[in-house]
């Protein structure tokens with residue numbers, strides 16, 4: 001054996017979070033970056049490196065449930081299939097709908113799509129990718145003729161000009177961001193286009209803090225400028241594109257000059273000009289874009305406005321030169337391959353692709369394929385609300401939280417006759433509406449493939465035993481198909497069987513298009529079980545040579561031939577098109593929504609790891625100092641945002657000039673399980689891009705007021721529970737934060753409380769230690785049983801007066817409190833506890849106060865800080881924040 005090859009302890013698999021698709025080596029107790037995986041080459045971010053800590057039984061759904069009662073699988077399968085059969089018989093196949101997820105594996109997704117469209121015969125199969133990638137999908141089809149990302153990750157490194165539009169990659173695609181950062185060199189420039197200053201902007205030579213929604217103007221202006229300065233590639237346009245003249249004409253109307261662009265986008269003319277000049281001067285330019293572009297009523301247009309400029313300069317599919325859509329979910333791309341979106345069939349075949357329906361029907365051996373596309377997510381839930389959908393099967397997504405106008409979605413779910421939910425967790429805002437709950441296998445238990453942002457197909461492999469009654473999604477779907485009488489078409493023994501069929505179908509689709517279709521993994525259609533298990537990461541399309549070697553393709557359209565009928569790419573005329581939701585005197589603030597570094601979506605998994613909840617502990621509202629001042633809001637105050645919808649959003653103020661005046665930013669992560677009223681989608685109206693159906697999730701409107709509270713409190717209890725029965729009604733705000741050794745609750749209220757007489761209710765028993773200072777509005781109580789701390793309640797008039805909770809949480813770890821701990825309990829800290837401040841490094845739990853002290857003590861670089869505090873030395877996700885702290889401090893001290 002080659003002594004240099006390190007033996008691998010653990011299973012090679014992929015991270016189940018973002019679309020970077022990092023390879024990991026996993027055991028039940030450790031997850032490390034896989035050095036051989038092309039996406040990350042050993043790197044991991046903070047969420048990835050905490051993966052093994054999510055492998056805990058708490059909160060899992062372990063048995064099927066019907067109407068809230070545990071049932072056997074045969075009973076559950078019978079219930080699901082009879083609901084479907086009855087609905088089809090009485091109301092037709094269109095009364096059954098599936099709502100899927102970019103977090104399913106390709107094999108799960110394939111079977112769901114085949115069962116729904118192919119055999120039940122309903123067109124209503126959509127996915128949460130509608131909220132995420134559908135604008136990019138539609139733009140790719142318009143420009144290239146097919147939904148293809150032309151570039152690869154290496155291009156982000158090779159680019160001499162990297163434009164990041166509507167992407168906070170530092171937090172949302174951290175490992176790619178690390179690769180971008182490692183590629184910084186003399187002569188390379190980075191431009192960030194985002195209405196707020198993010199951690200990503202730390203990398204920027206130029207940050208265009210544009211007015212939200214004006215990206216179409218900015219990129220139209222770029223096309224005009226490039227033309228005026230003879231920086232377009234006329235021979236490329238002549239040979240490989242169509243639509244240039246109309247597109248330019250339209251662009252001139254929308255964005256005739258730099259002055260006009262600067263005025264419309266609320267930018268400095270010099271900055272706009274600088275961006276345009278850099279773009280013109282740099283052949284190796286990549287524009288990477290994400291939700292700040294996609295999630296808009298003009299989402300598809302924004303994407304095409306970007307692609308137009310790349311086409312006009314011939315910068316598509318060249319090394320270091322391409323437009324690049326950053327996909328969000330781990331398998332958003334795989335879902336698009338199998339046809340998870342309502343307007344597609346399967347294997348990149350469209351409803352209007354000539355002969356595609358017949359071909360697919362023949363391949364699957366069915367005559368039930370629907371004739372026309374189904375409803376897209378937002379419309380689908382409207383149909384549920386109207387009562388048109390009788391059976392809704394939701395898989396791997398939490399629409400009660402993530403779809404716009406959450407209250408309306410909840411109403412729809414409540415009124416739907418049969419809601420089936422497959423999830424690995426028992427209690428989510430969506431499972432609360434389930435008539436039938438099906439326990440799905442989670443990461444580590446399931447097996448299959450995913451496709452990342454650069455079209456790279458990787459294996460996800462199981463390394464944990466399946467809990468007895470938990471099934472992978474493909475098996476649940478296959479069993480229901482058999483129960484419905486379609487066993488012949490669903491003879492799958494495992495994911496490899498499904499993958500081969502998927503691959504074969506792609507080859508068929510490609511052949512039928514005379515090779516025009518790019519998506520083709522037919523070369524993988526003959527993989528044996530063993531070779532499927534050993535499959536190495538590979539980028540589609542995949543070819544097979546005579547020697548039987550399969551090769552992937554890093555870049556597409558490099559020869560200027562596209563997947564359209566005439567082989568030419570299309571430039572698309574783009575009107576200015578501004579956001580639909582506009583501010584009024586009643587709702588004067590723009591509400592921007594997005595992600596935070598350490599949480600994943602609705603927190604069903606990342607909130608299981610207490611250290612991931614320390615970077616941002618509570619829902620918040622980022623607000624500009626001018627607005628805060630005007631509205632009488634100080635740092636840390638609880639604020640209520642009220643929009644046109646019925647429910648408000650409550651969060652703590654974070655005052656920052658990173659925000660533009662008149663705009664606030666709120667996180668999307670807190671659901672009804674974690675906070676009283678902090679679901680961001682309550683402020684987002686259900687308006688969508690007419691082309692893609694993608695909702696305008698980045699642009700709500702609201703008014704803001706300070707929440708008047710008489711008291712603020714933290715309650716910590718040993719026993720974890722999802723609820724504080726009967727108590728939350730006494731609060732105007734609550735937020736749950738599971739800690740390592742206790743369950744902790746942030747509370748606030750305006751009712752006068754008699755803490756002394758009521759403490760025992762909050763503490764679930766009589767307190768032994770009590771301290772009250774009613775003049776100060778201060779109250780402290782602790783319950784200790786046999787020397788062991790059971791619960792603590794700390795009440796104050798202001799949250800700033802409450803101690804950090806790390807020390808108290810440690811007290812819960814002890815079986816017996818030490819005399820020192822007992823003595824300091826009500827102070828919430830021991831005399832020598834160091835206040836760490838707001839957490840910056842989640843891996844080593846290092847806070848900003850410690851970091852600032854170290855900088856003041858002479859540590860002047862990220863590396864120096866890492867040496868003494870360890871911060872930033874594990875996953876590196878906090879490095880942008882460390883740099884920012886350094887910059888701020890060094891500026892202040894000159």
Ligand SMILES: Nc1nc2c(c(=O)[nH]1)N[C@H]1C(S)=C(S)[C@@H](COP(=O)(O)OP(=O)(O)OC[C@H]3O[C@@H](n4cnc5c(=O)[nH]c(N)nc54)[C@H](O)[C@@H]3O)O[C@H]1N2
Pocket residue numbers: 018019132165166167168169171172173193194195196198211212213214215290291292293327328329592593594595596597598599600601698
């Ligand atoms: N930590 C973490 N990472 C994740 C996820 C997660 O939940 N947590 N989710 C994954 C998923 S599914 C996705 S889709 C990706 C999303 O990844 P990103 O799109 O990078 O993340 P977001 O925070 O949604 O939004 C990006 C930025 O768009 C900006 N923006 C808002 N309006 C506009 C506008 O009009 N124009 C421009 N140019 N920018 C605007 C916002 O200010 C925000 O900074 O993240 C993936 N990665």
Ligand SMILES: Nc1nc2c(c(=O)[nH]1)N[C@H]1C(S)=C(S)[C@@H](COP(=O)(O)OP(=O)(O)OC[C@H]3O[C@@H](n4cnc5c(=O)[nH]c(N)nc54)[C@H](O)[C@@H]3O)O[C@H]1N2
Pocket residue numbers: 101103104128129131132133291295328329395396397398399401402403404422423424425428440441442443446473593594595600601602603604605668680681684697698
């Ligand atoms: N306002 C606003 N709204 C947004 C966004 C925004 O930026 N702003 N972003 C949108 C985007 S881009 C996205 S992608 C969505 C994300 O929103 P969702 O998809 O709703 O969020 P998740 O929390 O990821 O939900 C995944 C669910 O699947 C479960 N699950 C995990 N693994 C499996 C599995 O293997 N099988 C099954 N059956 N279940 C599993 C999890 O426990 C969880 O309940 O939110 C969208 N909504």
Ligand code: SF4
Pocket residue numbers: 015016017018019020021022040043044045046047048049173174175176
């Ligand atoms: S960047 Fe982080 S969350 Fe995304 S795949 Fe890699 S390790 Fe997972």
Ligand SMILES: [Mo]
Pocket residue numbers: 131132133328329
């Ligand atoms: Mo997403």
